[in-house]
Amino acid sequence: DAKTTQPPSMDCAEGRAANLPCNHSTISGNEYVYWYRQIHSQGPQYIIHGLKNNETNEMASLIITEDRKSSTLILPHATLRDTAVYYCIVALGNAGNMLTFGGGTRLMVKP
């Protein structure tokens, strides 16, 4: 069973920030939130992950609510190349290899 809930699709204008929400209300204290994306005809690509604190890297920012029941992935300046399916995954840190991918959010970046 999926541990996360994401909207099936979203649109974003090129150059604007894309904010992708994820609900994980049953997350346990030692589970991390991981984000991957899959561009058409390619394998999934790791984006970012976090436990409690907000995280930022060269690709995106991850905002995790204080109660950890939801998070938001932010692509600060979306480009057409960011069009992809984005997966939010909850998994144990020491068993992070057991990634279970749900349906994800199909993000369409439009010119």
Added chain:
Amino acid sequence: DTAVSQTPKYLVTQMGNDKSIKCEQNLGHDTMYWYKQDSKKFLKIMFSYNNKELIINETVPNRFSPKSPDKAHLNLHINSLELGDSAVYFCASSPRLGVQPQHFGDGTRLSIL
């Protein structure tokens, strides 16, 4: 250089045949995986290998057998192919068991006629 490479990219074959998909990673990772993505686009883990030992085996038919000749390779053998085996199969690797991120290959699209 491609970090995780799979061959072939496309595989079309008939029901009942036996086929193999190869995977190689040049990242020096200890752990490798096989995932299956079905027509509904759900990705499900099939196997993972750590230091040449199978450590995860989900509810996958025993017609599927992973084989790892060395740490850099994890091949997938499928016997007696069935129509339901049609899918895209992804290989992945990670530095160690439980350590992210996982690096994925670009997949092998298997079509059973």
